Amino acid sequence: MELNPFSHEFHEDPYPVYRHLRDHAPLYRNDALDFWALSRFRDVLDASLDWQTYSSAEGTTLERMDPRMFEITPMMIFLDPPRHDRLRRLVSRVFTPRRVAALEPFVRDTVRSLLEPLHAAGGGDFVREFSAPLPMEVIFTMLGVPSADRRRLRAWMDRALERDRDTPVLPARAIEASIELHRYWFELVAALRKAPNDGLVSALLEVEVEADEGGSTRLSDGEIVGFCALLGAAGNETVTKLLANAAVLFSRHPDQWAKLRADEAAIPGAVEEVLRYTSPSQYQGRTLTRDVEWHGKTVPAGSRILLLTGSANRDEREFPEADRFDVERRIPTALGFGHGIHFCLGASLARLESRVALEEIARAFPAFRVDESRCVRVHMSNVHGFESVPFEAA
Numbered sequence: 081m082e083l084n085p086f087s088h089e090f091h092e093d094p095y096p097v098y099r100h101l102r103d104h105a106p107l108y109r110n111d112a113l114d115f116w117a118l119s120r121f122r123d124v125l126d127a128s129l130d131w132q133t134y135s136s137a138e139g140t141t142l143e144r145m146d147p148r149m150f151e152i153t154p155m156m157i158f159l160d161p162p163r164h165d166r167l168r169r170l171v172s173r174v175f176t177p178r179r180v181a182a183l184e185p186f187v188r189d190t191v192r193s194l195l196e197p198l199h200a201a202g203g204g205d206f207v208r209e210f211s212a213p214l215p216m217e218v219i220f221t222m223l224g225v226p227s228a229d230r231r232r233l234r235a236w237m238d239r240a241l242e243r244d245r246d247t248p249v250l251p252a253r254a255i256e257a258s259i260e261l262h263r264y265w266f267e268l269v270a271a272l273r274k275a276p277n278d279g280l281v282s283a284l285l286e287v288e289v290e291a292d293e294g295g296s297t298r299l300s301d302g303e304i305v306g307f308c309a310l311l312g313a314a315g316n317e318t319v320t321k322l323l324a325n326a327a328v329l330f331s332r333h334p335d336q337w338a339k340l341r342a343d344e345a346a347i348p349g350a351v352e353e354v355l356r357y358t359s360p361s362q363y364q365g366r367t368l369t370r371d372v373e374w375h376g377k378t379v380p381a382g383s384r385i386l387l388l389t390g391s392a393n394r395d396e397r398e399f400p401e402a403d404r405f406d407v408e409r410r411i412p413t414a415l416g417f418g419h420g421i422h423f424c425l426g427a428s429l430a431r432l433e434s435r436v437a438l439e440e441i442a443r444a445f446p447a448f449r450v451d452e453s454r455c456v457r458v459h460m461s462n463v464h465g466f467e468s469v470p471f472e473a474a
Contacts (some may be wrong), residue, residue, distance in 0.1 A: 087245070099394070101391060127366070128364070141461050156307070187218055199473075205469065224278070236258075240257040240313070265309060284307065285299075332405075340407065355416030367382065398413075
């Protein structure tokens with residue numbers, strides 16, 4: 081059975097492929113696309129913790145990235161220590177738990193304003209009218225992006241992640257969108273240096289920490305642009321897909337939705353179960369810095385290897401009845417937001433948005449149905465979810 085992250089059929093339902101790999105090819109080799117893959121939970125976890133061997137410097141998708149691309153606009157997710165650690169340390173000074181927690185009233189107001197017309201109409205398109213605009217408004221407000229720029233910025237982000245069927249070659253439209261994104265972020269940083277606002281970008285312009293060689297250091301414009309590009313894309317896509325996946329799952333499993341309506345305290349656990357059951361991020365790409373051995377085979381240094389989070393989260397060796405969706409499931413070790421040094425910096429914000437969204441949806445739509453025959457999936461190399469989910473009150 082073939083694992084092809086660019087196959088549209090695979091995007092529809094990757095889990096039969098994952099089960100086959102876990103059982104029959106826990107170290108998988110794809111000669112045509114020139115990569116290896118690990119699919120079992122413990123293997124993925126162990127590799128995620130070993131950044132010295134499993135390097136992120138050539139990107140985290142199957143498509144290799146030239147490290148020189150990130151010299152001017154480095155992204156933490158595409159860096160190894162010590163450079164990764166310096167950026168994370170600086171950004172963490174302003175992207176704090178307190179700053180995230182303080183967003184809850186704004187997040188709730190945004191959720192309610194988006195749900196109000198859907199409630200009045202008895203339904204609509206869950207993605208286009210709710211789960212896509214929600215994180216867009218939250219992330220861009222947090223960063224200090226002017227309201228007038230947000231929709232075109234989000235459109236560029238979506239296009240930059242698009243991939244064509246059955247090929248790892250970056251399409252021209254994705255490259256052009258990425259260029260437009262970076263141009264915009266540089267222009268915004270320059271504008272905020274002259275006229276700061278109360279957003280995160282302005283705060284990043286001022287943050288200082290002690291440098292290893294003495295004195296203090298600040299983020300360069302390019303480093304801030306890299307952070308904006310990363311947080312903007314990851315923050316938008318993860319929550320958009322997580323909530324859309326949740327809508328489809330709860331439509332399929334109304335008994336699980338009833339549990340959330342009966343007990344709001346179950347919602348944080350439900351968010352974790354949605355992340356496990358239908359991981360928005362399906363894998364993390366790495367490049368080996370040395371030869372490694374898995375399941376009796378040697379993978380040579382320089383090889384591209386995928387850590388299949390989507391498969392690991394359905395591994396029966398770790399999760400009893402792994403293919404059963406259960407909002408009361410206990411998840412001791414979660415992989416949905418990564419693990420190790422690359423654990424998602426925005427995980428607490430994504431969890432906050434998702435929790436508040438499910439709380440308010442449960443009030444607005446005690447029962448609802450998704451029309452799966454009209455749902456439209458996204459086709460990206462590493463994002464699992466929908467671009468359209470029609471639903472209606474039941």
